[in-house]
Ligand code: SF4
Ligand code: SF4
């Protein structure tokens with residue numbers, strides 16, 4: 001299937017341009033051409049130009065933009081990349097080569113955050129399993145022996161995920177020992193995301209193994225009020241005490257290895273959070289509540305999932321103090337022409353397709369190119385953000401059970417969606433959407449960028465940036 005190029009007319013500073021979505025070119029055009037592309041259907045217009053109808057006499061063609069475009073269009077229309085039928089060996093090979101293993105070591109947590117995606121606001125997808133140490137270490141061993149037996153010695157990252165991973169500290173310790181003994185010549189980086197309630201107890205070990213630690217905290221006490229213990233008490237003071245303790249006792253580790261993650265909701269905001277974390281000389285990584293899997297029509301969720309209304313003065317000051325954060329939070333996420341038209345180039349696919357001929361369908365991972373995520377039950381998923389329904393297999397006592405039929409269907413479905421709904425989307429050449437984590441949004445067509453939206457976005461970008 002051929003994906004036809006798309007052009008977006010832009011009016012800037014009394015000049016007219018066409019933006020070539022596929023090649024990321026800006027062509028200068030005259031006003032007439034600008035209006036042609038603004039008012040006519042892109043495909044029909046290009047067809048007319050190609051056929052050289054009376055609209056553009058042949059004599060003008062050598063010099064006019066339409067001839068250039070029709071030539072580029074003929075050369076550059078790309079084929080939609082169709083995934084190959086995966087065999088078991090492809091999936092195993094991808095597991096062998098993955099450079100990031102995330103282990104869910106427990107579903108339990110010592111907090112009961114009101115917005116937790118395993119809590120009351122979401123449909124139940126998990127069963128609060130503590131996580132069996134022997135099983136989890138066995139999952140890890142099975143993956144690491146695959147690497148060892150195939151002499152893979154590239155750098156590896158192993159992350160511990162929960163619930164709260166520190167409540168299963170013995171499992172973490174054993175996994176670290178196992179990894180270091182099975183892959184002694186591999187540079188392994190260990191990491192975790194934690195609520196920090198138990199961090200003071202285990203910090204010496206974590207420092208000894210140079211863990212990267214991301215602490216979840218939503219800012220000051222008022223910002224943090226949804227992060228509570230099971231008895232309803234606030235967790236803020238406990239967490240802050242632990243953070244202060246580590247900063248004081250281990251300043252170098254604190255500076256190098258500790259980061260913060262902040263959820264934005266109706267009680268938090270980026271200004272308070274940045275102000276709060278500036279005492280630690282840190283800027284947090286911001287995220288929003290996950291909207292997938294929420295209980296339908298939950299009023300509480302809608303209430304929590306509203307954002308602080310920033311006034312102009314607040315935004316102005318924030319932009320001055322934190323220009324990069326401002327850009328990532330308040331600008332259009334695709335706020336440069338380059339990123340708007342950026343093709344995602346998948347890794348590790350050299351043997352499978354020729355990049356220059358194909359357009360890749362969206363931003364989903366190709367098997368385990370980014371990471372592999374193993375749940376407490378041994379289910380194999382692409383990552384922790386993926387919907388739990390997209391299982392790729394299971395690790396059992398006997399080894400790896402690979403769900404080939406399901407895997408092939410996932411990738412087949414991605415292509416079908418792309419064929420049916422994405423050809424009209426102006427972001428089809430730069431689509432970053434991941435089918436596995438944004439399934440609902442894609443399926444409902446919420447992300448389609450029609451021509452009018454493309455024109456508006458691109459004109460906003462150009463007129464605010466250049
Ligand atoms: S710390 Fe994380 S896992 Fe635990 S309740 Fe809060 S959001 Fe959920
Ligand atoms: S969210 Fe999607 S693209 Fe990102 S790591 Fe997970 S599966 Fe891959």
Ligand code: SF4
Nearest residue numbers: 422425428431447448
């Ligand atoms: S419709 Fe959505 S998934 Fe398809 S190309 Fe557009 S942004 Fe990507």
